[in-house]
Amino acid sequence: MHLHELTMEQYLSWERDGYLAIEDFLSEEELLAYNTAMDATLAAWKAKGHIMPSNIDKVSSVIEHGEIYLALMEHPRMMGIMRDVIGDAFTMIDNELFIKHPGQVTHANWHRDTATTMLIGGKRVPFMVKVFYFTADVPYDGGCLSFLPGSRHMHDDVLPSDEAGGQMPGHVRMNVKAGTAVLFDGATYHAAMDNTSNQQRRSLIYNYGPLFLKQWPGYEPSAALLGNKENTPLRNMLLGASPWPRDPRVFQ
Template sequence: MDNRYSYLEKNLATFDQTMNDYGWIIYENAIDHPFIEVIKKSLQEAYVVRREIQIANGIGAAMNGTLHHLISRNCFSLEFLSRKYCENEIKHFLKGNYILNSLGAVINLKDEMPYVQNIHRDIRSFTGNFKLMIQMMVVLDDFTMENGATYFLSGSHKSDLKPEQQYFYESAERALVKKGSVVLFDSNLWHAAGKNNTNEQRRVLTMAFTRPFFKQQMDYPRLLGYDFGNELSEDLRQILGYNSRLPENLNEYYQPIQKRMYQPNQG
């Protein structure tokens, strides 16, 4: 397959052609290994918190190994977003400014069957050539055939029809990639996590970026605090959604442009 490139050699022409033909692209050696270890350590603590809530709310079986909404003031997430990995590609794909829709992780464990192993796409409505969302996976452990490397059905981003299970597993490619790699893929692409048959964890960050008018899975500005946004760089304010908030009353609505909740250039 011709969808694997060095992060340092990426360019928009190659990105365009590869995303059109395959629907997914691999950039190797994108994340330095010391930062990967920081992320892994943070996931251990974050998983304990989320697992307790999942079990208490009766959804533990389906959610085992999944961590959602890792945005907080005191973890790796803000540092990660501030590095703006693949920013040019994301802006190009979404035709302008973008925001974070979600940032989570999957810890693929032996003998566990979380929902991410089902054949699925990450946007519920098929959008065809109008691109609303793009996915990013950050590989934290080498993906192998044995530990559940993700299945991607190349070209399936062009079809609204969910593939038959037999056809999918006979035709899909496996993302056999090294840790530190970034995988970008069209949110219309059909894919599924593989089954981990080893005794080791297979970890990956999963995130989605959208055009700013698309509703976030969680209100990150409200989660972090509106005042906290004043401490952030303009880039982080944009990515986290501080520039595309909704007013909740007329006083917030009737404001000069520079003070409006929903800023210009947000689509």
């Protein structure tokens, strides 16, 4: 089996558990750049009169707010990982800047993003793969993204209660250090814990799926992004502007 970026150990862990955490994915220099950009983007967004939910700051379709976010959407190493878990043809479904402040109770109890799985060429392919880039340390009580390992293989009728919260048997919390990238199959049972710490949970989120999927309503790329003559074939594929290619050359 040929893998583009993952080790065989990482791939087998992904197949078994339905999620993968990769430490030191972003460097200290990159973290500084992204945190600076996130703060500037939020300040500009709020200055335009946008109201944030209580204890949460977020900007949806963050790729519309600067090249730095587009570059992370097509991070070369992550593109190799997506090729390993999805294949050579995939698109960006949604993307978001998301900061969860201290005192915020869970905004998402236990759920799946999808119960759909597919077989393409005999290979199990996720209907969607979501990536969280954590730009600050996440303590155990810091509102962790959490998973039930192996739940991607379970039927809905045998999953534990969606109200279990932090009492979910066997759950694993992503109390990770800054720079960690966490990806998970949308069929994996997951939740966000209460943030009872004194720290923000800071993240940039990108969701990918097979190329036949459309962006979620409200996340469609703007005409300005789609019409940019400088777009590479890879960027056009991720933005949904390429008609059904399955060409590995887009990754060159």
